Amino acid sequence: MTKLKIALIDYGAGNIQSVQNALNRLGYQAVLTHDPAIITKADKVIFPGVGQASYAMKQLKNYQLDTLIPQLKQDFLGICLGMQLMCNKTEENNTEGLGVFPIDVLKFNHQLKIPHMGWNTLQHNKTPLFKGVKNGEFAYFVHSFYVPISTYTIAQTDYGLNFSAAIQKDNFYATQFHPEKSSQTGLNILKNFLSL
Amino acid sequence: MLAKRIIPCLDIKDNRTVKGINFKALKDAGDPVELAHYYAENGADELVFLDITATQEKRKTLIKLVEKVAAAINIPFTVGGGITTKEAAADLIYAGADKVSINSAAVRNPDLITQIADRFGAQSVVVAIDAKYHHNNWQVFLNGGRQAVALSLFSWAQQAQQLGAGEILFTSMNHDGTKKGFANKALSKLTDLLKIPVIASGGAGSYKDFKDAFIDGKADAALAASVFHYNQIKIPELKKYLKQENIIVRI
Numbered sequence: 501m502t503k504l505k506i507a508l509i510d511y512g513a514g515n516i517q518s519v520q521n522a523l524n525r526l527g528y529q530a531v532l533t534h535d536p537a538i539i540t541k542a543d544k545v546i547f548p549g550v551g552q553a554s555y556a557m558k559q560l561k562n563y564q565l566d567t568l569i570p571q572l573k574q575d576f577l578g579i580c581l582g583m584q585l586m587c588n589k590t591e592e593n594n595t596e597g598l599g600v601f602p603i604d605v606l607k608f609n610h611q612l613k614i615p616h617m618g619w620n621t622l623q624h625n626k627t628p629l630f631k632g633v634k635n636g637e638f639a640y641f642v643h644s645f646y647v648p649i650s651t652y653t654i655a656q657t658d659y660g661l662n663f664s665a666a667i668q669k670d671n672f673y674a675t676q677f678h679p680e681k682s683s684q685t686g687l688n689i690l691k692n693f694l695s696l
Numbered sequence: 697m698l699a700k701r702i703i704p705c706l707d708i709k710d711n712r713t714v715k716g717i718n719f720k721a722l723k724d725a726g727d728p729v730e731l732a733h734y735y736a737e738n739g740a741d742e743l744v745f746l747d748i749t750a751t752q753e754k755r756k757t758l759i760k761l762v763e764k765v766a767a768a769i770n771i772p773f774t775v776g777g778g779i780t781t782k783e784a785a786a787d788l789i790y791a792g793a794d795k796v797s798i799n800s801a802a803v804r805n806p807d808l809i810t811q812i813a814d815r816f817g818a819q820s821v822v823v824a825i826d827a828k829y830h831h832n833n834w835q836v837f838l839n840g841g842r843q844a845v846a847l848s849l850f851s852w853a854q855q856a857q858q859l860g861a862g863e864i865l866f867t868s869m870n871h872d873g874t875k876k877g878f879a880n881k882a883l884s885k886l887t888d889l890l891k892i893p894v895i896a897s898g899g900a901g902s903y904k905d906f907k908d909a910f911i912d913g914k915a916d917a918a919l920a921a922s923v924f925h926y927n928q929i930k931i932p933e934l935k936k937y938l939k940q941e942n943i944i945v946r947i
Contacts, residue, residue, distance in 0.1 A: 517792045521767045550794075551817045581817075613893045613916060615819045615862055619699040619741055619946040638699060638946040640772060642794075642819040659698060681772050681794065683736070 504694060506530035507542035509582075511559040519548045519579070522680035526691050534563040543574055544694060548680075549581025553592040553645075556581055560598075570600050575696045576672050583667065583674035584645055592645050600672050601652055605645050610660040615644045622665050622677075622685075624655035629666065629673055631692050637685045639665070639677035647676060699946045700910045700938070701741040701917035702931055703895065704924040706731060708747045708777075711761050713925075729764045735924070736769035739931035741946055743769070744797065744865075744919060747777035748840075759791045766792025774822055780804075782811040789816055797822040797865060800838040803845060803852070806859055813860030821863075822895075823856040825849055827882075828869040834882055841869050849882065850889055857892050864890060865919065867897040875901025875923065883913030895919050903929065903937040910943050 506523065508530035510516055516532065523530050523546075530546065531538060539545055547569070549556060560566045569576070569586075578586045587597045590605035597605070608614050619638040624630040639657075646663035649656060655666035657676070666675045673693060679686035707714045712726045732743055745765070749755050755778060762775055775788045776797025785796045785808075802809050802823050812821045826841050827834045827849040834849035853864050866886060868879035878899045887894045893916035896909040900920035909915045923929040935945045 515789055515792060515794055517763075517790070518766055518770075518794070521792065522770055524767070525770065550820070552814065555815075614891055615893075616698065617819060617863065617893050618701050618916070621697065642772075644818070678772075681770060683770055686770060 504528060505541065505543045506694070507539045507545045508532050509539065509545065509547045509565065510534050511556065511563060511565065515550050516548050518678075519546060519680045522687060522690055526687060526694065528694060534565060536564060536568045539565070539568065540572070545572060545574060545576045547576065547578040547582035547586070549579060549583075549585060550642075551581060553581060553584060553590050553595040556585060557595050557597070560585070566598060569598050573671060575693065577693050578672070578674035579680070580643060580676060580678055583647060583676055584643075586672065586674050587647060590645055601647075601650075601667060601669055601674075603647055603650050603652065603667075605647055607645050608660065612660045615642055616646075616659045617642045619682075620657050620659060620677075622655050622657060624666065625653075627654045627668065628696060629668065629689060629692050630655060632688050633685055639675075639679070639682040639685055639689075641665075641677045643676060697944045699741070699944045700915075701895075702739065702906070702934065702945070703742045703744055703917055703919040704735050704740050704931070705744040705746060705897070705919050705921045707921065708745055708758070708761070709749055711749075711757055714748070728761060729768050732765050732773070733768045735931070736771050739935055739947075740771065742771055742917070743773040745773065745775045745777075746797070747775065749778070759787055762788055762791040762793050776822070776824060780808070782808065782815065785812045785820075786815065789820060795820050795822050795862070797824045799824040799826065800843075802856065803836065803838055803847065806855065809856055809859040809861050813862070818860050818862035818892075821861050822865050823853070823861040823863070824865040824867065825853060825856075826867045826869055829879070829882065837869060850886060853886055854889060857890055861892060863893045863895060865895040865897055868899060871899030872897070874899055875905075877901065877905040878909040878913055878915070878918065880908055880913035883909060883915050887914040887916070893917065900929070903934055906934060907938060907941050907943060910938070
């Protein structure tokens, strides 16, 4: 196992074990924690999320992570709901987010099926997070809300409209898709994040 | 563009896969973990595990199996069979399942759909519906097709969506096991009625059956068991065919 200290934020949000499993596959072991001291000292922080926004924000506040996360300096990766919570606010129960990205998360409002569930293609801007990933490779998505395209967008996907599949601001990275469920493409992206 | 999904279904009894499995590449095709890994590496987009273990005692070991599967594959998977409480669903999700599938229990206690959706999100709840077309009606059946209830496929699916289901897995009892194609007319009507994705199940026999389920049936995903397990249809070959037919698939 590699010595990299990875904190995997555990705030009661669904299937966190699959992120740990993916890290194990890459030869890493993360600490599952909601302890601000451990998170602050980690080399990399991963903020997964499956579930419901207002419940998740309540949990983050309980653990005082809502104030800590925006101040973190190390590489930070939000996944799915984690990405949406890193924005200003989300239309999901009109929940206030962490405000790392000054963007509002919107609900899909078109005739296509919701949730957007399944494998969809990535078009990315060749940033280091997507090193070795070809445009058009598939990643696994499950979501009903989306982050619109902005200056922070580093990858996009088309589902009735183009939305942000990944965003970045300084040390903060986030993906709408689940790299931990996206077969080899997802493993490459996780590996790239850990190698940043 | 979103790809159509191909989903092998594995029946599990006492932690072993049942139904004939015919893979020379596998040392132990009865081992669900090894089989899951094989499918994940060979084009499956998702997996469904259906636990048909009879006793509660043995069901407890299912959690351990789910943990092992989650460690072995990096595609999403659903676990179903005998889930009657929110707690049972939570145990499986914490063990690594991405979704749970509920069938009879959802009919008997529709609130269960809402309870799981509120806690883990709608995307984690698949409502499985077994239905049979007779007397000009698609009637819903429980307990693996043994017990008829006074519900129609279409109204129950709409109600399940309303209650928070993230997906409907529709098995046509008329088509299941026939290998003569999916119930495309009913599928098409169901897909048009619902805002959530529909998985077609029952009747897969040929490449064309999948194409028809996606085009005529408008299904979002197609599930099959024996054609995959007996190696009659190889998923990479199936996907090549679907791509030639201009259907978006992940290759």
